[in-house]
Amino acid sequence: MNVEIKGFGLAQADKCVTNQDLMKIVETSDEWIKERTGIEQRYFSTTENTSDLGVRASLLAIEDSGIDSKLIDLIIVATITPDAMMPSTASLIQAKLGLNNQKCLAFDVNAACSGFLIALQNAQAMIQSGFAHNALVVGAETLSKILNFEDRTTCILFGDGAGAVLLSQSARNKTIGHYSRSEGDLEGVLTTDSLMLNPDFKSNLSQSNYLHMKGQAVFRFAVKAMEDAITEICRNEKISLDEIDWIVPHQANKRIIQHVATKLNIDINKFYINLNDYGNTSSASIPIALADMKNKELLRKNQRIIMVGFGAGLTWASTYFVV
Numbered sequence: 001m002n003v004e005i006k007g008f009g010l011a012q013a014d015k016c017v018t019n020q021d022l023m024k025i026v027e028t029s030d031e032w033i034k035e036r037t038g039i040e041q042r043y044f045s046t047t048e049n050t051s052d053l054g055v056r057a058s059l060l061a062i063e064d065s066g067i068d069s070k071l072i073d074l075i076i077v078a079t080i081t082p083d084a085m086m087p088s089t090a091s092l093i094q095a096k097l098g099l100n101n102q103k104c105l106a107f108d109v110n111a112a113c114s115g116f117l118i119a120l121q122n123a124q125a126m127i128q129s130g131f132a133h134n135a136l137v138v139g140a141e142t143l144s145k146i147l148n149f150e151d152r153t154t155c156i157l158f159g160d161g162a163g164a165v166l167l168s169q170s171a172r173n174k175t176i177g178h179y180s181r182s183e184g185d186l187e188g189v190l191t192t193d194s195l196m197l198n199p200d201f202k203s204n205l206s207q208s209n210y211l212h213m214k215g216q217a218v219f220r221f222a223v224k225a226m227e228d229a230i231t232e233i234c235r236n237e238k239i240s241l242d243e244i245d246w247i248v249p250h251q252a253n254k255r256i257i258q259h260v261a262t263k264l265n266i267d268i269n270k271f272y273i274n275l276n277d278y279g280n281t282s283s284a285s286i287p288i289a290l291a292d293m294k295n296k297e298l299l300r301k302n303q304r305i306i307m308v309g310f311g312a313g314l315t316w317a318s319t320y321f322v323v
């Protein structure tokens with residue numbers, strides 16, 4: 001049984017924050033941020049939590065697919081900034097979409113910035129096993145909740161937002177394939193603070209949960225991981241890079257993408273880049289980019305697309321699909 005992506009949607013958070021705005025909070029400059037990352041602005045959410053952004057993106061993906069929402073029987077949300085430790089953000093989205101009274105399973109995955117592609121891979125397997133028929137796959141983040149606005153090396157990089165796709169059974173020939181890997185990170189290259197044990201069983205509410213990053217180590221990992229994920233998906237799918245119309249990368253940093261393009265000898269214009277507008281929205285970045293492309297009428301029937309992501313874990317992944 002084949003599956004295909006039938007609908008796309010994205011949700012911007014409410015507050016647009018430019019590099020100039022961040023200069024009022026930390027010692028930085030528009031030039032430094034643009035030159036080192038390509039980022040010009042990002043959106044932070046002041047009113048909506050992760051599930052709310054996820055709901056807005058989902059509604060647009062459902063509408064775009066033309067599928068009756070009552071037929072959705074699987075919701076997987078990729079996020080590292082859930083509304084709460086429990087219930088899952090997917091469960092909240094299920095309830096907010098009014099999909100409680102039917103045969104539907106909802107759960108979250110955490111594979112950081114690769115999360116959306118890993119969620120998509122899981123959804124495909126669950127449809128192909130016969131468990132589900134129509135899956136909502138969402139990447140949603142409110143990273144501003146875990147940013148330390150006294151740390152200029154990280155707070156300038158990230159943004160909030162959500163993207164969603166509707167994955168369904170398809171009568172078409174094979175249109176989608178995946179590659180994914182991980183390598184446990186005990187060096188603490190990309191982490192948040194640990195949740196500490198509480199041996200005294202006392203109130204423990206003061207823990208912070210800031211994001212920490214060893215920027216240059218992440219940069220080196222990212223280039224290697226993207227190179228591997230693009231090369232391996234082409235090998236698995238028996239397709240050459242020349243036959244690919246678009247590469248939709250995780251939107252972390254323009255310089256990372258430029259390095260990968262040079263190393264693999266790919267025309268940089270094949271990479272869809274919108275990180276200048278959104279910053280790094282972790283697991284939301286790839287589905288936001290897809291919906292952005294759809295809205296700009298850049299996605300055309302039968303185009304061949306590679307999506308590629310990397311993130312904390314460490315994890316990396318790629319998906320090949322035909323529009």
Ligand code: ACO
Nearest residue numbers: 028029032036112113152153215216218219252253311312
């Ligand atoms: N504004 C101005 N100066 C800054 C800033 C800032 N925001 N941040 C750092 N600097 C300074 C540093 O203090 C340093 O100053 P010094 O030379 O006086 O010590 C100087 O700029 C250079 O710092 P580096 O860390 O060497 O800068 P680098 O060129 O490595 O760029 C960056 C930093 C942009 C973070 C880069 O390492 C990078 O892109 N890494 C990958 C990050 C990434 O993509 N993370 C997301 C991963 S995905 C996920 O799962 C979350």
